[in-house]
Amino acid sequence: MIDRLLEIVGPKGVISDATEMLPFLTDWRGRKQGHAICVVLPASTEEVAAVIRLAHAEGQPVFASGGNTGLCYGAVPESGAPAKPGIVLSLRRMNRIRAIDRAANLAIVDAGVVLGDLHKAADHIDRQFPLHLGSEGSAQIGGLISTNAGGTAVVRYGPMRDLVAGLEVVLADGRVLNDLAALRKDNTGYMLRQLFIGAEGTLGVITGAALHLHPKQNNSVHAWVDVPSPTEAVELLSRFRDAAGPYIEAFELVSASQIELVVRHVDRVRIPFANIPNWSLMVELSSADSSTGLREMLEKILEAGLEEGLITDAMVPASQQQADDIWHVRHSVSEANKKEGIGVVHDIAVRTSNVPDFIKAADKVSAESYPQAVTQVVCHLGDGNVHYILMFQHDFWSQRPDMDAFALQIERTIHDVGARFEGTFSAEHGVGRKLPEELERLCDPLRYELMQQVKQLFDPQNRMNPGVLLSPPDHGAKP
């Protein structure tokens, strides 16, 4: 197999040394490791197609690998079949920006392009690509599309799905589906492209994409608002949508318990209030048009909110430094929680109007079932995406007989609360190899059956990322 792969991609395109392979077999947090015959790094779509045709002929699984920045082990190769360990397919060498079209606000790129490099290319033509993540220095476009990545600007620009204008995909049999025309309008049949977005590499390998660019934002205002409860925060969201709808760049809701941990564990944290707010609403408005009266809009909404008791207190930064201080607190959450203890983090999304009731219900269940936990809420309120966290002290946690089973039990409990509000257990992190059983358990059975049939249609031998997203029909690995 390796010799024939070498014929296709050349010596620079194959890694078979165990040590060199390791980063491709292990998730970036080192929690899970798989194995594969080798890592293949094609330099073109044609080479990807030839590699997949070969894997098809050999019945070998193909594990597409992007920047390996996922949280659900979707990039860990594990065929479950010793005779068919499969190959890791890395698109790292396919990192060309094929074209960038200012008039059409489009970029056509290889799937291996790193997000940060696309940001720079868009900047060169006075545009932006508005997907922003902590991992943008290594995350690749193909992986970001395959996981329908979210990030901090979803409230304004939508997830990756909304930024994709076209795709180039190599199917399980090696045929290339070219859908890069990137037309704003096209009513000639079924929107197949959308199936591959968020499919986590289980239907084919994305090798290229057409992406929507947006105008640059060079005018922004920020606020840190103390609200009595999530209910008032939702009403404020509605008012911001009325008065400043197109400008909402961030709308984050954070519980007092979470801010306390940041204050306790993180340096250079400044709280511009006498006491930590009950609930912190952190807001950014921005506009491409420097004449937009964002500050007036913001102050008008805040003043009305204060008068009506929707707002307890509010701080509008007078300097960039004060603005940075707000987001320093927001972005220090992970660091603080790591230092505090063991946090069981959930990625629930419900309709924004249901966020307050979901949080109440989750608090109730947590207090009853897990009194040892302190709970925190970090919520992308504009998206209804609640990262609900149960925080345990190390010594309590280490006394659990089976920590994984305990964590799973907690996750199921919170997932069930989300389900009561028609919510999802995976808003932005995906399913990967971590949650296929939760998907099978919580997904509408008809939808799940149709997804299995779609998988069967595009990948009848179950060779594309087997074990990711869907459990194989017989719950054993194929082929």
Place this chain on the structure above:
Amino acid sequence: MIDRLLEIVGPKGVISDATEMLPFLTDWRGRKQGHAICVVLPASTEEVAAVIRLAHAEGQPVFASGGNTGLCYGAVPESGAPAKPGIVLSLRRMNRIRAIDRAANLAIVDAGVVLGDLHKAADHIDRQFPLHLGSEGSAQIGGLISTNAGGTAVVRYGPMRDLVAGLEVVLADGRVLNDLAALRKDNTGYMLRQLFIGAEGTLGVITGAALHLHPKQNNSVHAWVDVPSPTEAVELLSRFRDAAGPYIEAFELVSASQIELVVRHVDRVRIPFANIPNWSLMVELSSADSSTGLREMLEKILEAGLEEGLITDAMVPASQQQADDIWHVRHSVSEANKKEGIGVVHDIAVRTSNVPDFIKAADKVSAESYPQAVTQVVCHLGDGNVHYILMFQHDFWSQRPDMDAFALQIERTIHDVGARFEGTFSAEHGVGRKLPEELERLCDPLRYELMQQVKQLFDPQNRMNPGVLLSPPDHGAKP
């Protein structure tokens, strides 16, 4: 069959009288007529499911019918199999607005709701549903989703596809797929919903939808701009996107030849220029925020354009009357063309940056192949959607031995020009029963094969709108 249908939907739910059926068998322009056993009008999703289960058991085709406002005969029932004429399924009685959620900017509606009624409901909660069409008084949500309707505000809000947050669909076997949770974020597998949008009723019957609402626009400015050619119009689009990106509500490009016909045939037309512009750019900017300096933005862009020779002349209305005059001209195009002669209209879309070259190429081909035609261009430039029209005089047309064949020959010629620019032959009108052969001829063969497989997966007996969109594999009707 009729008796058993009566048991499901009651006497109010079945029309079998030939005269009463006629409107459901004929397209609204009276150009094409089909036939069916009867028309069934269920009052609930459960009734739709029961009707489709019965049709499934009987092997009878199901022709979903909305407001019957389409242009491609997609709503004309024609099974092609005398033994199995099938039933028309009208959702007219399912016209309930199930819920409307201001905080989440969502409306959950029956598929039979008329677009105009949704406009009113959104207005009641100080929101808008930004899909606007000439037929909004009768077009129904289900049909608008099944055809991925476009309309005049696509440049800003996208087509129907971008406005759908969730669907309820009855599948070919009568099972109900409920996907109305309408979450902003959900990464739990394949986006099946997107397959039904624009599927023209060939994969299942849409019975309900969750739709995105938007803030109301109460601040707008307009301009009629004389530009030397489409090339300058595209550059201006790019500048408007830079300086007024979020506010572009309409960006229409019209040829002088088209304006001349409007002047010739339509009353109360005022041209605010000494001569008819070479190319007319008709622009609207609007904002939900009354303080947005739209007029300043507009004038700044126009002044720069005039200085640099991108613009020959421009008129910014001083009154609402003058603004209405601009759009009266734009909206009188169909009336004028009907009076002038026989217009062969095309619905091409290319990338905006390719619009000028497409128009040049289409002009060249038309002058060579059809010197008897005068050509007009009516272009939604923001979407790259060019309605390219060849206008013939009645007496010339009536002398064609086979007018339909002549029209088809012209259409193929222009479609081929569009294809040279990676364009589509159906940007917003769909395929219906008019263009399946063009789809098969022009679609990427792999994409076409995959669409046939998806059709086979969801509708193995080919009973959902048979003959619409895809030609059956054997080019004969089934079952």
